[in-house]
Amino acid sequence: MKLFLLLFTIPFLLNAASFSKSKKDLLKKVYYDNQITFYCSNPYEIKDDNGKQKALIIKDEKYYSPRKPFYKSGKVNTRAERIEWEHVMPAHNFGRHLQCWRDGGRKACKSDKTFNEMEADMHNLVPAIGEINGDRSNYRYGANNPIKEQYGNCEFQVDFKGKRAYVKEDIRGDIARIYFYMSDKYKVNLSKQERKMMEVWNKLDPISDWERIKNKRVEKL
Known part of the structure; x- marks a missing residue:
């Protein structure tokens, strides 16, 4: 009986949605030949740090300059040097539709299968x-x-007071198609204003060759 449970559990764990696994797959199996940041087009490289692989930007002011080069403590702002995997549709947007999020936010959704799938969706x-x-x-x-x-030559702006982010034109279609995908697959409602803007972005910025390649790789994984 114990052996049966073990054999049943292993495939489930391997197939379970994992945000951390998705990040590793994206780095090594999707973006390996297109190591450029989404918002700033800043190239990055993978470096070995005591046996751990880290994705760090190639510092060049023609792409990006930190808004805050240092933390309040005076130490270098390491987040301005490294690559992170950003949810185009924020976790708050897709999570708030779930009961677990209403019960206690992201922390309460850690054991929710649907949330984990959405969070890990590449x-x-x-x-x-x-x-x-x-x-x-x-x-x-x-x-x-x-x-x-705000970020040097990077075509990206955050309006902290108005809680809005403004992006360059050549990624707007990518954003729109991601939003439509998330809305369709996970039944996430878009406001009329947001949907209308995304429809315009989708038309003005058609799908690129890289976007097709990326989508095929993600679908295969």
């Missing part, structure tokens, strides 16, 4: 500079063009 994850990922938070995208000041 179609909704893109490589972003850590500082950008942190600043964007769970803010919605805005229709305005970004002002290139």
